[in-house]
Amino acid sequence: MAFQLKILGSNSATPAYGRHQTSQLLNLENHYILIDCGEGTQMQLLRYKAKVSRINHIFISHLHGDHVFGLVGLINTMNLNGRTEDLNIYGPYKLSDMISVQMRATHANLKFSIHFNAVDYRQSQLLLDHSLFTVHSIPLDHGIECNGFLFREKEKPRRINKEKLSPDLSVTDILDLKEGKDLYHPDGQLRYANEVLTLAPKKSRSYAYCSDTRYCEAILSHIKGIDLLYHEATFMHNQAEKARERYHSTTIDAASIASKARVGKLIIGHYSSRYQELEPLLEEAKTVFPDTLLALEGKDYFIDDI
Template identity: 75%
Template sequence: MAFLLKILGSNSATPAYGRHQSSHLLNLENYHMLIDCGEGTQMQLLKFKARVSRINYIFISHLHGDHIYGLIGLINTMNLNGRTEDLHIFGPYQLSEIVTVQMRATNANLRFKIHFNVVDSQESYTLLDTSCFTVQSIPLDHGIACSGYLFKEKPKPRRINKEKLNREISVADILELKEGRNLYDAEGRLRYSNEELTLPARKSRSYAYCSDTRYNERILSIIEGVDLLYHEATFMHDQAEKARERYHSTTIDAATIAAKANVGHLIIGHYSSRYKDLQPLLKEAQSVFPNTSLAVEGEDHNIED
């Protein structure tokens, strides 16, 4: 099943050099989730042929404009396109007021219901629990309430070894085997051995989105071992003092977090507009954590199972 991340926006504060403000789109088991919604997000969705109508959930990290100024326009487009399905939005407690006031003032008359889910930025806890994955909050250090998000597949069932499968076996027996059980007859004799007829379950995959934050080792236990980590790297390391003052991270900060958390792959983004050429940022991060990529708008990151 799909576990596909698309970068929609990669810049900080203002658009620059063709780069847009923060936004990611995650397709997980055919759930479509938007993570942050900076100005221009819906234009990026159109550009990359991502259907707005398929978005089930929106996760907002914090209320700085470069992460939310695209939200009202996106909601309005959903309404104009005839959406009737409920929309679930997660974010800081003021977010519902921001959206509600603008919808009321513009007489939007939404045809669908918005469910606002307040995220406590001081805690890490489960926000969403579906049949196949969970979403957990990640407390970040950004001066205002700010949360990252951990998307994690639930453990998968064992796989049937079709080469050894008896044609007479029932669907009910197959389901029992996939749950890891041996099957016995009424007298207690072994009918089917789980070890012989199944293969190990496929790996459960994970993605952590760590938006604006200073270097923060408190998140290490939460993101430990994730397959893919997005971590902001607004500045290069020669601007480390400025990064701390503005509650941001450097390339070295992001790479150090990735290394200490033993993640599979790191994506850096949220670039300062002072940088036109991003290769020096990539090189600097790779000096600490070699398996690092730049957030490039339109690129997909497919997490294999």
Template identity: 55%
Template structure:
């Protein structure tokens, strides 16, 4: 079952050196979540052969342009493609007004409904859940209200051990095994213990997205132990004071958060346009947290469920 992160954009305030504004696409068991939607996101979706109409949920961390200016273009494209299903957008106060104002003055009535959820930038909250996954937000520390997002698979059912299943076991009994139950006959006699015929559930995976934020250890409880963490690293360590003043993080600060949160792997991005070569970002971060990779546009990061 899929759990894949696709990097669509990796740069900060300005596109530069072939890098684009922040945007990521997370595929969890065929749930397609768009996380931030900077300028050129729909072009990047097309470039990397991502199917736009599969996106049903969009999460916008904050209202700085490099994180949402691609949204209206994507909304209009979905309209032109005759989308019919509802689109759920999660964003900060003001985003609904931005969307409705542009629709009003372009005299556009969409083929589909937008269901908007305003984020609470001060408290964590559950945003979405179904039988597969839950998505929640948590506060980040930036110049404007900003949220991070946590995607967690729900517990999975036990797996049938086909090597140990009786040959003539009924479908009803198989259903009970999948629910984790033992099997009894009509008289209440134990026929099979669940643990004897099943294997442990596959791993439930998790991903945390920390958009623009200064170094702040209070986010650690929200991201503790996730399999994959994206944390902005706008500047190299030499610009630490400037990072603090602009409410951003450095490479080592992002890595320190990953280390203290005991995450599985760290992805760093949101590079400042002042840097052409981002190789030093990786060098600095790995010195603190070795299992670090760069956010590279077009690359997909898979989390196995072994």
């Protein structure tokens, strides 16, 4: 099943060099989740032929404009396109007021309901408990209320070993085997041992999105051992003081966090407009964490391949 990340926007405060403001689309078991929504996000969704009508969950990390100014426009477009399905939005508590004011001021008459979920920036929370995955918040250090998000698949069922599949197994038997159960005869005698007919479940995958933040080791406990980490790297290391002053991270900061958390791979993004070329940022991060990738707009990152 799919666990696919598409980068829609990779730049920081302003668009530059063809790069757009922050936004990502996560396809998690064919459930489409939007992460942040900077200006121009809906144009990027159109450009990459994303299934906008299937986005039912939107996670907003914080209320700086480059992460949220595209949201109301996207909601309005969903409405104009005839959406009737409920939309779930997660973000800072003031986000609800921001949406409501703009909807009223523009006389928008939404044909669907928005369910707003306020996120506490002071502690990690379980935000979404889906049958296939969970989403937790990750408190960040950005000077204002700001969270990252951890997406983790739930434990998967055991797999049927087709080479040892017996023709006398019913659908109920197969479901019981996937749940790890042994099969018994009515008299209580063991019919089939689970370990004989099944294989271990596939690995549950994970992705953490760490939006704008200074170097913050407090996040390590939340992201330890995950498959893929996105961590902002607004500046190169020679701008470390500027990064700290502005509550941002450098390439070395992001790579150090990835190394200490022992993640599978790191994606860096949220590039400052001072950088036209991105390869120097990548090379610098790789000196600390070799398994680093650039966030490139339109590119898909398949966590199965990590």
